Amino acid sequence: MNTSLLVGIHELPRRAGEHKQLHRICDAPPDLGVEMIGVRTGDPVNLDLTLQSAGEGVWVTGTAVAELHGHCVRCLSDITYSDSFNIAELYYYPGREADEEANYVVNDEIDLDPALRAAVILELPINPLCTPDCLGLCPICGLNLNESPEHSHTDTPPDDRWERLKSDLNLNQ
Ligand SMILES: [Zn+2]
Ligand SMILES: [Zn+2]
Incomplete structure (x- = not known):
C-alpha cells in the first residue's frame, strides 16, 4: 500500500x-x-x-x-x-x-x-481546551479543578486583592 x-x-x-x-x-x-x-x-x-x-x-x-x-x-x-x-x-x-x-x-x-x-x-486551535468551560488547575497546589470544583485553600492566608475586595463589599463585619 x-x-x-x-x-x-x-x-x-x-x-x-x-x-x-x-x-x-x-x-x-x-x-x-x-x-x-x-x-x-x-x-x-x-x-x-x-x-x-x-x-x-x-x-x-x-x-x-x-x-x-x-x-x-x-x-x-x-x-x-x-x-x-x-x-x-x-x-x-x-x-x-x-x-x-x-x-x-x-x-x-x-x-x-x-x-x-x-x-x-x-x-488547529492554538489554545486547545478539553472542554470549553475547563476550570483549569488550582494555582496554589496544581490540583485539576474539573475533578474537584469545590476545592479551595481555606487555611491559606488570603492575598491582598481578596482583602481589598472584601472591604469594598463590606464583608468584614
Ligand atoms: Zn482542561
Ligand atoms: Zn489547591
Missing part, C-alpha cells in the same frame, strides 16, 4: 478541467501540528482529494482526516479527537513564475506535504 505524500500526475492531461480522484491513507509526516496539539508522526492521514488541471498548474482540493493528540492549555489533560481539514493548494507547472512560497510540480510529481501542513496547521 502506498502511504507516501508524493503523487504522480503523469496520467493527468494538462488540458484545463481534466481531473483525477485520489484516495490514499498516508503516514503523517513529522511536526504536523502546533505546540499544544497535532497529528502523531506516522499516524494514518486519510486523504480524499481531487487533482484538477488548470492553466498554470494543478489544483489539489479535498479533505484530510486525522486523529489529533494534544493537551488542554488550562488543565494539561490529554485531548484526542478526529478532525477533517480542507485542502486547497495550487501546484504550478515547472517554469511558471510565482512567489517564493509557491509549490511546484516536480518530475511529474506533487508533494502533498506542504498542502497538508498548511491545511492542518491553519485550522
Whole structure:
C-alpha cells in the first residue's frame, strides 16, 4: 500500500478541467501540528482529494482526516479527537513564475506535504481546551479543578486583592 505524500500526475492531461480522484491513507509526516496539539508522526492521514488541471498548474482540493493528540492549555489533560481539514493548494507547472512560497510540480510529481501542513496547521486551535468551560488547575497546589470544583485553600492566608475586595463589599463585619 502506498502511504507516501508524493503523487504522480503523469496520467493527468494538462488540458484545463481534466481531473483525477485520489484516495490514499498516508503516514503523517513529522511536526504536523502546533505546540499544544497535532497529528502523531506516522499516524494514518486519510486523504480524499481531487487533482484538477488548470492553466498554470494543478489544483489539489479535498479533505484530510486525522486523529489529533494534544493537551488542554488550562488543565494539561490529554485531548484526542478526529478532525477533517480542507485542502486547497495550487501546484504550478515547472517554469511558471510565482512567489517564493509557491509549490511546484516536480518530475511529474506533487508533494502533498506542504498542502497538508498548511491545511492542518491553519485550522488547529492554538489554545486547545478539553472542554470549553475547563476550570483549569488550582494555582496554589496544581490540583485539576474539573475533578474537584469545590476545592479551595481555606487555611491559606488570603492575598491582598481578596482583602481589598472584601472591604469594598463590606464583608468584614
Ligand atoms: Zn482542561
Ligand atoms: Zn489547591
